[in-house]
Amino acid sequence: MVRSCDVYIGLIGLRYGSPVRDRPDVSYTELEFDTATEAGLQRLIFMLDVDAAVPIPPARLLDNELDRQVRQREFRAKLLDAGLTVSVFSSPEGLQLEVLHALQSRPAAVAGIAESQVVAGEIPREPPGYVTREVLGRLGDAAERGTAASCVVIGLRGVGKTQLAAAYARARVSDGWPLVGWVNAESPEVLLAGLARVAGRLGVADLEGDSAESARRLREHLDTTTRPGLVVFDNAADPDVLRPFLLAAGNVQVVITTTHRAIADLGVAVDVPVFTRAESAGYLAARTGLTDAAGADEVAAELGDLPLALAQAAAAISGQHLGYQQYLARLGRVPVSSLLGRVPGGGYPLPLASALLLSIEAVQDADQDGLAGRLLRVVAVLSPDGVRRGLLAGLAGGDQAARETALDEAAQRCVAGSLLTWSVTGDQL
DSSP states (O other), X not given: OOTTOSEEEEEEOSOOOOEETTEEEEEHHHHHHHHHHHTTOEEEEEEEOTTOOOSSOGGGGSOSSHHHHHHHHHHHHHHXXXXXXXXEESSHHHHHHHHHHHHHHOOSSOTTOOOOOEEESOOBOOOTTOOOOTHHHHHHHHHTTXXXXXXXXEOOTTSSHHHHHHHHHHHXXXXXXXXXXXXXXXXXXXXXXXXXXXXXXXXXXOTTOOHHHHHHHHHHHHHHOOSOEEEEEEEEOOHHHHGGGSOXXXXXEEEEEESOGGGGGGEEEEEOOOOOHHHHHHHHHHHHOOOOHHHHHXXXXXXXXXXXXXXXXXXXXXXXTOOHHHHHHHHHTOOHHHHSOOOTTTOOOHHHHHHHXXXXXXXXXXXXXXXHHHHHHHHHHSOTTOOBHHXXXXXXXXXXXXXXXXXXXXXXXXXXXXXXXOBTTSSBO
């Protein structure tokens, strides 16, 4: 049956599987892979991430027999050494996306080698009412000037740098680029973890789990690859931490987002301004459905045309059925200057902080069981690179199905309030 197929897709978990009846030293899964190799089929391999947070007790993910655990580790190593592009997945949604991309981009006739697309990291989804901005074209032009000189997207907090980079990344995914990686660069630890994840997806990670070594191997691989790609370093904070991982050659573009002007020296700078007043007014009208142009202009002026502040305002206005003047009145009552002390170089503009606090209040006021509030507080202190849905289910009560339903409803209330966002794969907040 394997020999009669056009392509072999291997979904490889942590169990070795049932032994072949007359060959007890080989599982049926490995026999199928070997048969596909002998038949010269295209082979697409998808491995379950060993660190994935799945709703199954860890003990049930492994074979009971120690020798089968050893065999499975050897089989997975064999796949990584077979010269194939191996994709790593950690959720059903992520697997679905990986398989779809691999089948859409696989070459028509390449015996035994699968050139599937790798999308690594949590690229943000397009937000409601997303405004296509002229600066996106400038970002693309800057990114294409050469990979040795990175493109640095710089601007105030809240001007939409991350969403701009995410739009560019989503476009490259749609274009079928072989690699699109998204790495949070907020701290050295998070940066190394993100780079190690990309390295793992490309099959060049350190087998001992050393994230620094994986990051080094990734840079060497990207410096020499002939295939086009994109790596985004989001929210970079320290040029000295980031510099060792920037590329010197190759065909992979690098985009950095930051608020720190010193990081602009690492590449071609693209300054991101606030919305124009016309963009602000158009965005508010589209999100709220209100036709009060003068009121929209007044709200935009109060919020300094900051895209993130406007997103908060639009969510509160539409969610609570407010008029612009009602919203402005509530905004004026938020004692943000006394609630939020200034952090040198790190504070959000006060209008944005006011809008954020109003949005949090609105979500909590409608939060009858308190789950949305707990969700916000927990996510706020966990990884800035995103938190997997499975890790959050314990915040709700009831059986597993009830917990998942309650969590999704609470998450959706926070997303509707522009306080959280789903990743492109839909498995992380």
